[in-house]
Amino acid sequence: MSDNDDIEVESDEEQPRFQSAADKRAHHNALERKRRDHIKDSFHSLRDSVPSLQGEKASRAQILDKATEYIQYMRRKNHTHQQDIDDLKRQNALLEQQGSVPNCRPLPPQHNCHHQHHLCRCPISLLSLSLKSPKAGRSSGWRPAKPLGAGQQ
Structure with missing residues (x-):
């Protein structure tokens, strides 16, 4: 313990001497x-x-379970999206190397995206973006896992 700790403890001890037990209890209860x-x-x-829980009544255990489930789902989804981004970067780089991307130019500097990428405005790049999406046409909404029923495992 340092000298400063002793001083703080001593000054803290002086104030409670003047408080009654009821005052201490009331203060503790309020805290x-x-x-x-x-x-x-x-x-x-x-x-x-x-x-899946917005506005619903749920116990603390249910809240923690569903939050954990949702975090795991979002991690998987982010991982999949990152893989898609990496694939698109490789495809764009390959197309640029082949010289088969006419009128390809990087996005302008005023493009305020926080991701580190080099996308082109050319139709080939945009086409690869739309064709590569693994979930095109499907709902990407999150749904909690369904509990296993009798006979399911």
């Missing part, structure tokens, strides 16, 4: 209520962040 309210608000915020 505990505030802590519980913060946890409750955090769980409600988490619940409302998970699409």
Whole structure:
């Protein structure tokens, strides 16, 4: 313990000497209520962040389970999207090397995208973007896993 810690402890000890036991208990109860309210608000915020639970009543265990499930789903989805981006980058680089991309030019500097990529405005690049999408025409909405019924495993 440093000297500063001793000073803080001593100054903290002086104030409680003048508080009654009831005042201490009331102060403790107020702090505990505030802590519980913060946890409750955090769980409600988490619940409302998970699409399958938005606005629903759910226990804390259900909220944690569904949030974990949703995070895993989003990680898989992000991984798939990153693979698609990498594939498109390779395809564009190959097309540029082959010289088969007429009128190909990088996106203008005012393009405010936070991703590090070099896309072209040419029809071939845009076509590869639309054709390569693995989920074209399908709903990409997240749905929680269904519980296994009798006989399913």
